[in-house]
Amino acid sequence: MKPVLRIAAGLTVLVLVVLAALAAYLSLFFDANDYRERLSALVAERTGRQLTLSGELKLSVFPWLGFELGAAELGNAKGFSDRPFAALTAAEARVKLLPLLRQEVAIDRVVLKGLQLSLERRADGTTNWADLTGAPKDERPDRAGPGEGAGQAPAGLVVGGVDIQDAVVRWDDAVNDTRHALSDVDLTIGAVVPGQPFDIDLGASFSTNAPAMQGRFSMRGSATVDMAEKRYSLLGLRGALKANGEGVPGGAVDAALMADVAADLAQGTLSIKGLSLKAYELSLTGALEGTGLPEAMVLKGPVALDGFNPREVLARLKIEAPRTANPERLKRAALKGMLTLTPTRIALDDLAASLDDSKLTGRVEVADLSRRALRFELSLDALDADSYLPPAAANGAAPAPSAAGASKAPSAAAPGPAEGLRELDAVGRFQVGTLKLNGLQLSAIDVGLKAAGGRLDVTTKGALYGGGLDSRVRVDARPKTPQLDMSGGVRDVQIGPLLRDLTAKPERLSGRAQLAFDLTGAGLDAPSLKRTLSGTTTLTVLDGALKGVNIAQLLREAQARLTGKAADSASGPSQTDFSDLKATLRHGGGLVRNDDLLMRSPLLRVGGAGAADLVRETIDYRIDAAVVGTLTGQGGKSLDKLHGVTVPVLVSGSFAEPKYALDVEALLAQAAKGAVKEQVETVREKAKDRLKEELKKGLGGLLR
Template sequence: MRSTGTSRGVAVRRFANPQYGVACMKRTFRILLAVVGVLLALIIVAIIALPLLFDPNDYKAQINAAIERQIGREVDISGDIGLSVFPWLGLELGRVDVANAEGFGDEPMAQMNAAQISVKLLPLLSRDIEVGTVSLDGLRLRLARNDEGRSNWADISEHIAEGQDQAAEEEQTDAPEDSEDESGFTLESLQIGAIDIQDAAVSWQDATTGADYRLTDVTLSTGRLVDGEPVRLEFSGDVAAPAEKFAAEFNLITRIEPNIAEQFYRFSDLSLNVLANGEAVPNGQQQATLGGNGEFDAAEGRLKLSGVSLQAAGLNVTGSMDGTGLNAEPSYSGRVTVKRFDPRSVMRELAIEAPATQDSDALSSAGFDAQFTANNDSVQFKQVLATLDASSLKGSAGVENFDNPAATFDLDLDELNVDDYLPPGSAEQAQTEKPPETGGGQEQKEAEIDLSALKDLRLDGKLSAGSLTAANINVTNAELTVKARDGVLTIEPLTADLYEGNVRVSARVDASRDTPRYALKGNLNGLQFQPLLKDVADTERVGALANMNIDVTTAGKQVASMKRALNGTFGFDLRDGAFNGFNLAQVIASARSRLSGDGAPENGSGIGDSETTPFNRFAASFNVVDGVMAGRDLNLVTRVLEASGSGSYDLGKNALDYTVNATVPENASGKLSELAGLTVPITLTGNLMSPSYSLDVKSALRGAAEKRLQDEKAQLENKVREKLEERGAEVDGEVRDRIKQGLQRLFGGQKDAAPANENTDSSPDAQ
């Protein structure tokens, strides 16, 4: 009993001693460390020994079956399976084939030669995922769609979807209501050492469209992939479209900065190089380079591109874009610039034959710059600046409703000479070309005017031009308002200044009917006619201040039929001008001299470049009925004569039949004095641009002679009448005297004898 008490006391004293307690704790900790060390050693040995003791290739059948259950398609893992555990949990696969769907051929839908992936073990303890290099070699993916529109992966998608639905139902049934995903693994904690894909290929064949596209020799490599840190990406390969006889090599290099938590991705220093070749490629080969920077916010649905540049075929295009609402209703805005380029050089690069132009320097420089806004159904361009050689075009333009496009524009052109861009000699040909002679012969077969483009054209726009030259006619301050809808094109109005005058025109083309209809109405005021004729027809035959008006309609599919169907009115009024090339007064005088036998006058025939017929006014109006212009009110007033006229012009036959009656004033002097007061008929026939004329001076002279005879006869009659009146008074006195004498004799008056010869008086005066 004593000894026991002694032992207990010793124990109590030892326990109460702090040094003794510390020693015990140290010994216990050493034991625990030893145990843990032994366990870790056993684990490490087990991990190292596991790949040696466990061969995953022994379980290929089970692995195949598991994958087949997941995708519903036969899988063949013919290559070896490699497994590593420490310090990386790694998996290596050899050849794997996934069978194609029924009806899509015997080749596998997907296959690969080798794949490798590994995960570092220790970071998993802190819920971080560190993946090593993910490599894939020899991937082959054959995608297709049959003529019924079903793809060769549709059954896999359906099978996986069914499995996911079933798994979701089981989780909802078995899981507690307050269960949460407490795995702690997130994409933000994912790190991938690199991705390396070599010798991959993807093909797409669509039996519904006949499309056949192939992507081969694909290589994809990246640097270390960590959320929030930039990584270099390189992607290259070959693309081909055998049916289109097109192939291309491409190489893409860029830096990507992903932010997975915020679904925000940024790329910079993008460089895409493409080398295309094949029969479908102009000149058999073309090279293009694309560069730029961008940001994509998946959560906000926003894409922003900046510093975009494209070089191809001699073009250098730059721009920027901001796209919003990509998750709902996308809209885009930005700017695009095509830097100055040589159009002829670009056409050569694209195997397009550059047109020959009158101006050899034409098509030597062009450019484009504009801001744009767009959505899924429209695009608008604002602050447009387009240049072509010395011309520039500013304004806005757009297209709405891509399904049934409607174009709008409001543009201002500073200057343009259209003739510079026409084939050489076309202007001279237009001036010298004679109208076809159709009268009296069989009408030449003429092609119909194609107005099919108007059927679906929807247009609403305004165009102004500071200076515009076409067909050698120059107009300034031109303004045009044009609309097109439902096959009807209207121009209302077109206004312009030209040759010191101005013009206002409205026009309408109705192509909605089987036979197109046309209408034209316009007024021209204060035009200097001579420079216009010089520019249009290279002639100066008429010079005057001109006013004109036209209001006509027509219909037809050919120009000839349109001429025959022309109806309306036309008129002109020329003031203070001259007809050059002939002197009307001299022509009449010359004809009179020849008829009278006097020979040619000293002043010539009146025909020649130096001859002219000045006039104060030359005016006429015409009614147009079925292509025939008829008028009866032509009026010409010159310093030496006046003229009136009537007749017609058949547009369809290009036949002129007009008579001008030139009247010589009563007070005419000089070479027309002998024709004073007479009217000389002048007949115009033939082609309008080069008519034939004839003067009926003989009739005028015959009329003059008859008039002179009448005048002389009247003068003679007057003289005889005056003489008779004078002698009548004398005879009357003598008769009175003789009657008186006779009465005196009869009634006993004077009885003197009468004179001896009284009864024989037979003098003329007595008679």
């Protein structure tokens, strides 16, 4: 054993003597500056580029193998800009020689001053560094296999520090017509020792034309690198970003980031604690734990978007906040939940969000990021949707759209709703405790949605004024013109309170309503649906009353005028009671036709027939009211003189301004059959105006 030790010691001494002698020789007789021209010529021969060394060269061998370089410049490749490919004002780097024999790397502080790097790509895809990469990849020798030692990482790496000052990096891409630049780059890294923390401080200005923006970012913290154990950390991370330009949302941003980051690649774990990101009056906080790094990464942890004012955020983004009927809306919001991130999905569980007085809970997930497959289960406690709608105009009507907005047609190139539905992949459920919409009060709303392969299916259930709502809407967007299918209806709805809330006026109709519809159409816009809607809608109102008009009293007055007697004074409420009202609406060809309107009461029968043109928004309808008995009707007096006489009312005009007219000729023709011909001419003018006004006032409410 002793002879072996003596030989090893002797070889070590011999190596040291040789290195010392080499170092002495180089320091006394070797001057690297004597080889400037030869080095430049070699670079030109190998690359075709000009290397200019205008600064002094210094070499050292022992105990440090290193160099110091003054100003230097490497020319650009042919066919590119006149800027040098790379240039610097000074550089310095040294590595200890003896540790290299033990496969250990001990680097002294690395210094780069005034570095300038110009990266370019021409329109044909050629880059200005392609000639520096050597042989094509498929011609390079294979890497050494396992156990052969080639390419193995050093046993240890120690760096005394890195100091980069005033660096500039440019990237000009003619393929995409983009230009990016980093300037005033300053990077300072403390001594890097495996497993020991070191400080890092980075700052740089940037500019880009796509998107157009410029600004400066900075980052600092305490890092730890242990490549042998595959452990890395960056604690006390503090980042800042200030940018402005057309490409920045809102034109300017001032953001700050804080976090403690640690990764153990041997265990495949990642930890992000104390996360805080602030920008645009928003503050996001959280903590994430990761597993399965790097191939099957899963990040999970709580995140929260602290309370903020949405109007202030929109103002910072230079987005005009929508005008709301309640100006105090859109002023309070917050969000928190359990975030899960993987390379293929993102989910937010235990969601708890709020907007003003409404609270939302549940979960949202993009189950497949490549397909944007949305899954959700959400519940909203209460929402006053009317308070978020635009305020009404001074006359109480909704504000009309501007002329520019009304006349502007959608762009032919802009994607329509059909394209969006064809790409939509969503399955979910949305529940609302109470909802106010257009004055209507709904509760226990349950909406189910399923969209896939160009098909959309939406089911809606809920409670509505003592009754229930149940509907289903299907859209097939696969054809060029989407197909629409709607079915369902309402049951046992108290129509009086519903109309009162909907119109904000005393109701003109009361009773229990049943509505059922089964409709189909083509297209998703209103004009297309008006033209193509087909199917049937049935309406039934039981135990109701037509308020504001007493048809029985009107008929008594008509009877009195026909007989030349004074009418009895009205008694009882100003309404017409009925046991049931039924109607079937048939849709097709842009029209809605009804031929079977029937309202029955112990005294009266009211029928109707006609049509409405949905495209032109016009009405052509006739209502017939008749006394069906001689019994004493509503209000007390007999109507035997009008028994069998039908009072016809013609409805015409537009949806916005319907017109009502009494068909006096038909009325008098029937009256003449009752042996009152001698009074026809007298009654004609008197009855015409009186009955027309009264029936217009009463029946108008029903038709509306």
